[in-house]
Amino acid sequence: MQLFPDILARRAADEPDRVAYIFLDDNGAEHTTTTYRELHEQAMAVARLLRSRCAPEDRALLVFPQCVEFIAAYFGCLYANIVAVPVNPPRRGRVQDATRAIVADCAPTAVLTTGGLLETLRPVLEPLCTARQWLAVDELSTADTAFTPAAADPDSVAFLQYTSGSTSTPKGVMVTHRNLVANEEMIRRSFGHDRHSTVVGWAPFFHDQGLIGNVLQPVYVGATCIQMSPAAFIRRPLRWLEAISNYRAHTSGGPNFAFDTCVARAAAGELPDLDLSSWQVAFNGAEPIRAQTLDRFTKTFAPLGFSAQSVFPCYGLAEATLLVSASGKGRGPRLLDADIDALADRRYVAAPVDRGRTLVGSGAVLPGEALLIVDPETGERCPPDRAGEIWVAGDHVAQGYRGLPEATAETFQARCADDPERTYLRTGDLGLVVDGELYVVGRLKDMIIIRGRNYYPHDIEHTVAGAHPALRPGSGAAFAVPGRDGDKLVVVQEIKRDADAGTGDIEGAIRAAVLQEHELAVADVVLAAPDTVQKTSSGKIMRAAARKRYLQ
Template sequence: MPQMPPPTVLPDILRERAAAEPDRTAYIFLDDTGEETAALTYGQLHAAALGVAQELATRCAPGDRALLVFPQCLEFIVAYFGCLYAGVIAVPLNPPRRNRIQDGTRSVVQDCAPTAVLSLELFLAPLRAALEPLCAATHWLAVDGMPAAAPGFEPFAAALDDVAFLQYTSGSTAAPKGVMVTHGNLMANEEMIRRGFGHDRDSTVVGWAPFFHDQGLIGNVLQPLYVGATSIVMSPATFIRRPLLWLSTITRYRAHTSGGPNFAFEACVGRAAAGPVPELDLSSWKVAFNGAEPIRPDTLRRFEETFAPHGFSTGAWYPCYGLAEATLLVSGGAPGRGRRLLEVDVEALGERRYVAATGARTKTLVGSGHVLPGEDVRVIDPESGEQCPPDRVGEIWVAGGHVAQGYWRNETVTELTFRAGGKYLRTGDLGLLLDGELYVVGRSKDLVIIRGRNYYPQDIEQTVQAAHPALRAGAGAAFAIDGPEGEKLVVIQEIRRTADADPADVAADIKAAVLREHELALADLVLTAPDEVQRTSSGKIMRSAARKRYLAKEFELWTPQIEALTDAPRS
């Protein structure tokens, strides 16, 4: 009997798993208390996705776009594979909040021009009221009410070069852009993740990142299906409210892989300090990936100290680096290797040079792993276009089968971003490639340049947040504005909800710390209320948005009296 060719695209993999192991559990969804409220086997997912595909096929042509607007739920996964089965380009979207359309949402809807919107029956009416003015000629479809596909319905036969979905960028430095991810890009990156993370069918994954974000979709949804494993998922809101439930879930399901941005680990440490810590056994956790924002060595150390007594191994750390334009993953370590730290001289780093730390002004960089098989990663001098020697900071350029095809309907920016040197993706991130390890030091667009010296805003923000106990960690933005004598430094910083401090004392401590650590004087400091500094869905600080709001004088100034009212008990 002739052997079937290996699957070439993810829909083939789902069909094969549904045929071979229809009753194997693919996904389990947990509610706010950690209870299992929904599950999907491979067979159920395949059948439900076929029903969605048949419905789409009557209304859309292959290549049309469909918005996927869901709360965190398994129906999103059904809708996503329904789009793949129909040849329709899925567009995951951050749902509007309280019927208010965010600027990023408006931009995405207008840019992709959807033919259909998929959601749950409960949400269709409010979604239609909010979004229909932006996409009038659209079909509104409830996934949870769709009938099964008719016998004999044949899904669309996708090719590797076909666009599978549009992953819109976070908008941390500019308006969101639709990254065109093909089926071939997905397969290439899923294989990189499998090899890099050491996955097989027994590698249970636990995740809470939103499905409209690349980490949630490609890492927590598609990678488990790619290797035939089971994924346990919960909502981001559940994690924010109960960070330690994440660790309890890892314990309960003996998870191999789980992770998130740096702030997730910080949140667990903070909640554990407030106590009590539930009974945990984290010994099964082999890949604790940390990415999507600057990885802070202090966070790693505190997490280790807090949870080593509960079975967490330092070898489980898996710092990594990726971005939507490369589908997801670019660099990572090896399971069991743990983190790599590099002590550098701050003065030299400001001149885009690496010098080993010797004096008082030092900084610890966390390595983001090594270059993975199947890709070419280089560090390039952004001015000369030449490859940097190992002791120089430059822009990270990436080439490989996982690099997406470009930005949707934006050929000009695609040419500048995806075709540098003919084949490289310009990431916009600055880094070092030293002894095979990639160290990411900041975003080129966020770089603060004062009197000819380079400053990385996340370093300034960290100094600010450590200056006084009233300040919220990970909740500030440092940026430069134009002044008569060149660029000037401005910092916006949130205050803790329970803070009881004199604003003048807080400001004095901040200014002294920035002067001491960076030899910089602040041109302006704005102490603001909690949740005023915008972040992306992955927790990145939106510094360009903060700068725009600052110039428009839109930040709410913090005073202890205002916060006292804000913190009044709620019924």
């Protein structure tokens, strides 16, 4: 098995001048280009210094903006047998709660960053950790090549990938070298990648999609990746499509909200001159995938060469390194209309088109893994017409959570009553398989249960967002709280900055829409200012955080 340190070293030796990464500025202009040889040399410089100052398997915190120095630091950790811990860099001198929790949990020996960040970063992070080494990666010399990378054990921890914290405190997933290679091979096969498959990415590097998909997959297949910052995408989302067009990208994607954002921006002004005909894999994952989103995006950008067959829904999670299921290159999406009432009872009954809830398939189970739909209460496999918890097994499933043996046993070592010899990862997601296609229907922990009936919060949130033009799409949380006669429904929803409607009208529209669509009364509506409903780095609504804040 060739591990990632071997893969990068081989690329640097075989094709030293091949471009590995191109970084774009906020205007879409190139500001950094790095070859495989340059990346290897920078990583070796990092590894030399780490080996001299840290012990094997020490943790190193990686605190970077979207830049090539992060990638050099990450591979330097792999070369030196140091466990990398990517984190979200502080913004405006403020450390995010999730980052605080990660720093406290992983106890890093070293902090790697850039010279420009070091002076401002150290006073902010130093009170939170006991790191002895603070290293500016961009200031290291690459002149000295007298270094031999440490041979890696395939089952040793390559890095800690912290969960998003959408339902609980972030936990450090122990991803091994074997996990990485296994999942990258799954991505290569399902996405149809080779060395000519240019990738365009903007997802943050501390997120599994940004790191495993956009940074490591191109190295794995020997391709070139074009990177832009998440902030550049948020400010000017159509720059993303311009990069795909200009560099003739084969693969690019993001969470569902990214496609909605592009449609909204296109509707607000004139479209740039784009040719999206090269875009063969437009992957969509990391949150509930909306059929309406796929349809609107395809119709908006079809005149510019985008093909409906390029739409590529997929599903994954940090505990499985990244990818679990994928649609297949050139296949297009699969849709399923399910009866809402039956789905609330975790049953699948076909509904007439537009008369039920349209589920978007997340693709097929991939070679090299086993996937079961299991009753979360009994641990038995569900019959074909039942939704249950998605359980996964394979070489891509991580070792467990660092320092949490009980949570590891509960999540990573589940045994199905029908297959007691094998251990499975409990994903915490509810889904069903129909005609070989996986459909994800919700999060087990987020399920709202009122008067014995199940409700999926993202369905309610979708209804709320469309109830009034003053509301911001994708910026609301629905959850249950204790009431006098049992749990009751609360909705927290952001309003637009330029909203000119009265709060009474907006609240009334929300209550009426939820009652009509779900036959459910909303006990309390909280209208929030823009950007106050917390989200993860991939755009998932942090419902647990919204509920906690409401109760406080």
